[in-house]
Amino acid sequence: MIDFKVIGEPIILKNARKICPEDIEKCMAVGRCSALKKALTEMTPQQVVEEVKKSQLRGRGGAGFPTGLKLELAAKESADVKYVVVNGEEGEPGTFKDRIIMEDVPHLLIEGTILAGYAIGASKAIVCIRCDYIHAIERMQKAIDDAYKKGFLGKNILGTDFSFDMVIERGAGAYICGEETALLEMIEGKRGEPRKKPPFPPQKGLYGKPTVVNNVETLANLPFIIKEGADKFLEFGVEGSHGTKLFSLSGDINWRGLIEIPFGATLREIINLAGGIRHGRRLKAVILGGVSGTLVKSDEVDIPVDYKSLGVIEAGPGCGTVIVLDETRDIVDVAENIMEFFKTESCGKCRPCSLGTVTLCKLIHKIKTGEGTVEDLEKIEKVSIGMRKASFCGLGQTAPNIVYQSIQKFREEWIAHVKGGTNV
Amino acid sequence: MKEDKSFLIEELLKIQEKSKLHYIEPEEIPKIAKIFRKSPAEIYGIISFYPRLSTNPRGKYLIRVCENLPCHIEGAEEVVEAIKEYLGIDFGEATPDGKFYLEKTSCLGLCAIAPVILINNKPYGHLTPAKVKEVFRGYMEGEND
Ligand SMILES: Cc1cc2nc3c(=O)[nH]c(=O)nc-3n(C[C@H](O)[C@H](O)[C@H](O)COP(=O)(O)O)c2cc1C
Ligand code: SF4
Ligand code: FES
Numbered sequence: 001m002i003d004f005k006v007i008g009e010p011i012i013l014k015n016a017r018k019i020c021p022e023d024i025e026k027c028m029a030v031g032r033c034s035a036l037k038k039a040l041t042e043m044t045p046q047q048v049v050e051e052v053k054k055s056q057l058r059g060r061g062g063a064g065f066p067t068g069l070k071l072e073l074a075a076k077e078s079a080d081v082k083y084v085v086v087n088g089e090e091g092e093p094g095t096f097k098d099r100i101i102m103e104d105v106p107h108l109l110i111e112g113t114i115l116a117g118y119a120i121g122a123s124k125a126i127v128c129i130r131c132d133y134i135h136a137i138e139r140m141q142k143a144i145d146d147a148y149k150k151g152f153l154g155k156n157i158l159g160t161d162f163s164f165d166m167v168i169e170r171g172a173g174a175y176i177c178g179e180e181t182a183l184l185e186m187i188e189g190k191r192g193e194p195r196k197k198p199p200f201p202p203q204k205g206l207y208g209k210p211t212v213v214n215n216v217e218t219l220a221n222l223p224f225i226i227k228e229g230a231d232k233f234l235e236f237g238v239e240g241s242h243g244t245k246l247f248s249l250s251g252d253i254n255w256r257g258l259i260e261i262p263f264g265a266t267l268r269e270i271i272n273l274a275g276g277i278r279h280g281r282r283l284k285a286v287i288l289g290g291v292s293g294t295l296v297k298s299d300e301v302d303i304p305v306d307y308k309s310l311g312v313i314e315a316g317p318g319c320g321t322v323i324v325l326d327e328t329r330d331i332v333d334v335a336e337n338i339m340e341f342f343k344t345e346s347c348g349k350c351r352p353c354s355l356g357t358v359t360l361c362k363l364i365h366k367i368k369t370g371e372g373t374v375e376d377l378e379k380i381e382k383v384s385i386g387m388r389k390a391s392f393c394g395l396g397q398t399a400p401n402i403v404y405q406s407i408q409k410f411r412e413e414w415i416a417h418v419k420g421g422t423n424v
Numbered sequence: 425m426k427e428d429k430s431f432l433i434e435e436l437l438k439i440q441e442k443s444k445l446h447y448i449e450p451e452e453i454p455k456i457a458k459i460f461r462k463s464p465a466e467i468y469g470i471i472s473f474y475p476r477l478s479t480n481p482r483g484k485y486l487i488r489v490c491e492n493l494p495c496h497i498e499g500a501e502e503v504v505e506a507i508k509e510y511l512g513i514d515f516g517e518a519t520p521d522g523k524f525y526l527e528k529t530s531c532l533g534l535c536a537i538a539p540v541i542l543i544n545n546k547p548y549g550h551l552t553p554a555k556v557k558e559v560f561r562g563y564m565e566g567e568n569d
Contacts, residue, residue: 173529323493323494337492
């Protein structure tokens with residue numbers, strides 16, 4: 001079982017592992033579904049959208065898109081059917097936050113999803129969960145079944161004229177299917193290759209209908225915002241980044257697991273919450289936001305992990321993944337491991353990415369084994385820049401991030417490999 | 425495009441779960457193709473896209489190992505070597521008796537207990553080469569059958 005810690009007042013993990021989610025009565029006794037009652041009986045869909053906009057909630061799936069704006073875009077569309085798609089594909093290496101939400105607080109996610117559906121005028125939600133998350137799928141299915149029995153899902157919810165259905169569709173394990181349009185293709189029963197954007201899903205999404213695709217953690221924030229109000233939510237965190245964030249912590253730290261903490265903590269503070277670097281070693285770098293994110297050097301870890309502070313170094317908290325590397329880690333080996341992942345997961349639709357990842361793997365391996373030249377290193381940089389510009393989707397555009405940054409930030413280590421020496 | 429009554433990928437997973445060897449049997453293809461109004465070739469094309477789906481028989485025990493960064497940091501490479509040596513197979517291979525099949529997988533969201541493998545979806549975490557033998561003994565001797 002994966003451990004978690006809550007720092008300060010939680011929004012997401014409040015009753016996690018204290019109250020069994022398989023007992024909906026107990027969950028309701030501590031307030032579950034009261035936000036739904038409030039929304040359906042006291043608020044118009046428009047007011048729900050406004051409240052979410054006011055909360056400044058930003059998507060927790062990686063891109064940080066303002067959630068209220070996304071809901072508003074879909075709400076504005078007129079269509080016979082609209083959908084909410086819950087993105088529980090979670091494939092970014094080092095990430096396990098959505099797993100824990102679905103396993104331990106499924107009713108919170110379900111409630112948030114119904115709220116999103118009410119806000120945009122949708123009639124159905126499709127919850128996509130990667131098939132490997134067996135326990136999460138069981139817990140979610142039970143929670144959905146119980147919600148139907150209690151009248152929180154189905155026809156005329158709580159006696160109102162709002163009806164809403166929810167089904168689970170399992171994902172068959174392709175990382176690219178976490179990308180929202182690839183996810184829609186998967187639901188439609190096709191190969192999960194990304195679509196051209198625009199049109200964006202709120203205009204033309206699942207089966208061509210207005211669709212809101214949101215990350216699990218994003219939706220799990222909605223019940224708090226509606227029940228306690230956006231003003232209360234804004235009290236959490238720092239300017240521009242409100243609420244709490246879940247961070248999946250792994251790597252060379254003493255404690256590996258999930259933490260929920262209000263926005264504003266620095267990376268150093270987060271590492272200390274994880275018991276610091278293990279074996280009494282020193283920190284080398286942190287990979288923030290997953291292997292498609294940012295390489296933060298040890299002298300940069302005093303930066304707060306929020307959108308504004310990280311914006312300065314052109315980074316973001318992403319999905320909140322923190323992989324810690326100690327001083328003994330070989331940056332070239334790390335780069336190779338990451339590029340191997342992208343090579344495996346490139347969907348093959350466009351050449352800059354499918355060829356680029358293969359080329360980069362070859363070049364990195366050549367350098368790692370002492371066969372590479374300075375020209376090879378320069379070629380890695382060139383290919384990286386090319387992929388960022390020319391790839392069709394976010395996977396290929398961000399795949400070279402860490403490799404490229406590692407050459408900028410640890411050039412001497414790369415050079416040491418080129419010359420045939422081994423580093424550290 | 426109209427909404428289907430069921431999801432093709434979900435149905436394919438269900439079909440595969442019926443097979444003891446973790447694969448979609450060839451006679452299933454035309455059936456599912458008909459239900460979803462696609463050609464068998466299209467179905468094959470779709471299956472080939474998804475790492476969890478397979479049209480080749482795998483094994484009674486499907487072993488999936490993760491070597492992504494958090495697992496790599498915790499020594500996944502040595503664990504993988506130990507498994508390969510112990511079972512005498514490489515990735516994409518089954519033991520001659522068809523009992524074990526070894527496959528690479530991307531991150532399983534179990535990085536906090538890395539390095540991790542799954543045997544028929546049952547996770548084994550904090551693995552070391554020494555622990556690998558312990559884990560497999562139960563399967564070798566049929567205790568976990
Ligand atoms: C290659 C790739 C993989 C992604 N994987 C995920 C994922 O596993 N889960 C997720 O919620 N978003 C993922 N995203 C982001 C989604 O495309 C999308 O931005 C997100 O689901 C929107 O939800 P949010 O606004 O609530 O964050 C991925 C994006 C890319 C480019
Ligand atoms: S960038 Fe990569 S993952 Fe994205 S469409 Fe191109 S090949 Fe596929
Ligand atoms: S990296 Fe292996 S389970 Fe996440």
